[in-house]
Amino acid sequence: MKIIFTSSGESWDSMIDPRFGRTDFILLYNEETDELSSIDNRDIKDVAHGAGPKTAEKIFGLKADILITGNGPGGNAASILRKLPLKIFVKAGGMTIREAYEAYKNNKLEQGL
Amino acid sequence: MRIAIASGKGGTGKTTLAVNLALYAAEFEPVLLMDLDVEEPNGSIFVEGEVQSETAIYRNVPQWDQGACTLCGKCTSWCAYNALLKLGDTILVMPNLCHSCFACSELCPVQALPMIQESMGKLLHLQRGKLNFVETKLDIGLEQASPLIAESLRFADKHFQNTGMQILDSPPGTACAMISAVKTADFVVLISEPTPFGLHDLKLAVETIRQLNIPFGVVVNRDGIGNDDIYEYIQQEDIVLLARIPHQRRIAELYSQGRLLYKEVEEIRTALQNILGYAKELR
Amino acid sequence: MKEIVIISGKGGTGKSSICCALAHLWKEDAVIADCDVDAADMHLILHPQSSDSKDFFSGVKAIIDPKVCSSCGLCASVCRFDAIRKHEGKYLVNELDCEGCAYCYHICPTGAISIPEQNVGQYHISQSRLGCTLVHAALNIGAENSGKLVSKVKSEARHQAKLENKEFLLVDGSPGIGCPVIASLSGAHFVVLVTEVSKSGLSDLKRVWELVKKFKIPGACILNKADINPDICKEMKEYLHKEKILNLGEIPYSEDFPAAISMGKTLIEQNESTWRPVFENMGNAIKEKI
Numbered sequence: 001m002k003i004i005f006t007s008s009g010e011s012w013d014s015m016i017d018p019r020f021g022r023t024d025f026i027l028l029y030n031e032e033t034d035e036l037s038s039i040d041n042r043d044i045k046d047v048a049h050g051a052g053p054k055t056a057e058k059i060f061g062l063k064a065d066i067l068i069t070g071n072g073p074g075g076n077a078a079s080i081l082r083k084l085p086l087k088i089f090v091k092a093g094g095m096t097i098r099e100a101y102e103a104y105k106n107n108k109l110e111q112g113l
Numbered sequence: 114m115r116i117a118i119a120s121g122k123g124g125t126g127k128t129t130l131a132v133n134l135a136l137y138a139a140e141f142e143p144v145l146l147m148d149l150d151v152e153e154p155n156g157s158i159f160v161e162g163e164v165q166s167e168t169a170i171y172r173n174v175p176q177w178d179q180g181a182c183t184l185c186g187k188c189t190s191w192c193a194y195n196a197l198l199k200l201g202d203t204i205l206v207m208p209n210l211c212h213s214c215f216a217c218s219e220l221c222p223v224q225a226l227p228m229i230q231e232s233m234g235k236l237l238h239l240q241r242g243k244l245n246f247v248e249t250k251l252d253i254g255l256e257q258a259s260p261l262i263a264e265s266l267r268f269a270d271k272h273f274q275n276t277g278m279q280i281l282d283s284p285p286g287t288a289c290a291m292i293s294a295v296k297t298a299d300f301v302v303l304i305s306e307p308t309p310f311g312l313h314d315l316k317l318a319v320e321t322i323r324q325l326n327i328p329f330g331v332v333v334n335r336d337g338i339g340n341d342d343i344y345e346y347i348q349q350e351d352i353v354l355l356a357r358i359p360h361q362r363r364i365a366e367l368y369s370q371g372r373l374l375y376k377e378v379e380e381i382r383t384a385l386q387n388i389l390g391y392a393k394e395l396r
Numbered sequence: 397m398k399e400i401v402i403i404s405g406k407g408g409t410g411k412s413s414i415c416c417a418l419a420h421l422w423k424e425d426a427v428i429a430d431c432d433v434d435a436a437d438m439h440l441i442l443h444p445q446s447s448d449s450k451d452f453f454s455g456v457k458a459i460i461d462p463k464v465c466s467s468c469g470l471c472a473s474v475c476r477f478d479a480i481r482k483h484e485g486k487y488l489v490n491e492l493d494c495e496g497c498a499y500c501y502h503i504c505p506t507g508a509i510s511i512p513e514q515n516v517g518q519y520h521i522s523q524s525r526l527g528c529t530l531v532h533a534a535l536n537i538g539a540e541n542s543g544k545l546v547s548k549v550k551s552e553a554r555h556q557a558k559l560e561n562k563e564f565l566l567v568d569g570s571p572g573i574g575c576p577v578i579a580s581l582s583g584a585h586f587v588v589l590v591t592e593v594s595k596s597g598l599s600d601l602k603r604v605w606e607l608v609k610k611f612k613i614p615g616a617c618i619l620n621k622a623d624i625n626p627d628i629c630k631e632m633k634e635y636l637h638k639e640k641i642l643n644l645g646e647i648p649y650s651e652d653f654p655a656a657i658s659m660g661k662t663l664i665e666q667n668e669s670t671w672r673p674v675f676e677n678m679g680n681a682i683k684e685k686i
Contacts, residue, residue, distance in 0.1 A: 053195060
């Protein structure tokens with residue numbers, strides 16, 4: 001499975017970014033190859049309106065199966081993410097990426113959208 | 114004569130003043146009252162009348178024609194508002210981010226983004242005696258007030274061109290929405306409170322109206338709750354003080370029940386007479 | 397670090413006064429962000445001394461260079477906002493009407509149009525007179541608030557909160573239901589809705605809550621001017637119960653609100669014995685929920 005996280009940094013010890021649209025980084029973890037890669041989303045701060053959709057556009061081509069985030073996407077972004085076969089898990093705010101992954105594996109997160 | 118009622122901040126009594134002014138004026142002549150606070154309209158809570166019409170108001174947004182599209186993606190770079198996204202082999206239009214500028218539609222080399230009509234709000238027209246009340250409400254999820262305000266004013270120009278007294282309840286604040294509402298007015302009444310918040314926001318409103326070059330006057334509401342700094346400012350700036358409405362708990366109670374104030378509060382009746390008198394002088 | 401965002405659908409509900417009261421109570425533990433940029437007025441109570449001010453750029457406006465303009469009029473014919481008029485033979489853009497869509501820029505055959513980014517205001521990182529840091533912004537006339545500016549104010553405030561090791565970020569949120577409110581709510585741990593007990597207050601409460609519900613953020617509500625209309629108060633409490641919004645309490649109509657503002661004081665400074673316990677209870681209830 002391919003799992004993406006909204007993150008404030010680029011490593012397993014970084015904190016989950018509770019935001020979707022204006023998240024600083026998007027981390028992609030490929031369970032099969034055990035690879036963690038990151039997308040820098042910080043240029044989103046220049047976007048006046050419609051940050052959520054812009055970020056959704058960035059992850060569209062990643063073919064991810066799972067998104068793990070904090071508060072969940074707002075209305076605009078959600079309408080785009082619904083077009084993907086992507087399962088969204090929320091309430092990971094306050095955890096590190098590693099902790100959030102563990103929580104997901106142990107069914108501790110809430111499914112959103 | 115088109116009079117706009119505006120304020121720098123919300124909650125100063127703008128709608129209350131507009132409604133009372135309109136109903137009072139309607140005792141003597143036909144009046145059009147428009148609630149242009151399209152995000153949070155609440156004039157209809159205070160005005161009871163017979164529904165004359167309910168009209169959907171439309172705006173133009175692009176619609177993707179998959180058949181004609183070559184997926185060049187140029188449209189996404191033209192759009193200044195990120196309302197067009199390229200998702201794989203699909204172009205997605207986000208209508209609530211669209212500003213209806215027509216650029217993508219008219220610049221597209223293969224005409225794959227024709228403009229279609231989409232609802233942006235509802236216009237309600239009520240009548241009560243000589244008063245015509247028009248309220249427009251923005252559809253949920255849309256955030257752009259200005260296009261709806263502009264369209265509502267066009268509706269008024271078309272259907273009420275013979276109504277001599279028109280009163281506009283504009284949205285609070287000093288940004289685009291307020292400017293759209295106020296710019297066609299002959300006279301602006303700014304309402305504020307005699308507090309530091311009220312004075313600060315009044316100054317912003319005055320600066321805005323001066324840039325639009327429209328004659329204006331000030332009504333000070335809840336007189337007595339603060340200090341006299343606002344009167345010093347009004348005097349220093351040579352601004353017309355139209356009325357001082359005193360602060361009374363009784364008024365707050367009547368307001369919360371949606372009752373008409375000018376019939377029950379003498380000072381408000383006098384204030385309305387002053388406003389209409391001054392506006393008539395301008396005519 | 398926990399982020400608490402205070403919003404109200406309409407103005408005049410007492411949101412800023414309540415936000416200042418909570419700021420007073422939590423002054424040692426919080427950084428304050430004023431995201432109500434169109435009507436930023438927390439600084440009138442908190443008297444901030446700015447230690448760092450930066451210009452804020454957002455959006456563009458079109459400018460036509462008369463030396464390059466060939467007066468073809470194509471720009472005016474495509475402008476949907478009536479912002480371009482002919483003046484003394486050349487075409488001019490009316491700055492107030494220009495929406496920055498840049499259609500004219502793309503279509504001008506002589507390249508006479510440029511679209512410079514606009515300096516629409518400033519944001520400040522300041523020390524308030526209570527001792528806590530206040531991050532706030534001021535927009536120029538006619539400039540629009542945006543998710544971008546709100547996010548900027550919040551990210552600076554978050555950064556300060558981390559630097560100063562503060563437990564809370566208290567955000568005075570934007571009004572309405574558009575991008576600025578969404579940006580105000582983005583990343584929040586808790587939302588406090590301040591509502592005025594009146595017919596219009598109730599309809600605004602419902603509109604705003606519909607928006608907040610999209611995010612999975614727990615919420616609470618403060619009913620202000622609660623004794624003015626007991627019927628509406630009851631209706632509101634029922635709505636809160638139905639929607640599982642925590643009822644933080646009812647505040648009766650009080651002269652202290654306008655009096656405190658006119659004196660440039662927080663409610664607690666205006667009348668300590670009355671307001672300290674009220675806000676301490678509310679503050680504790682919020683802390684428990686987070």
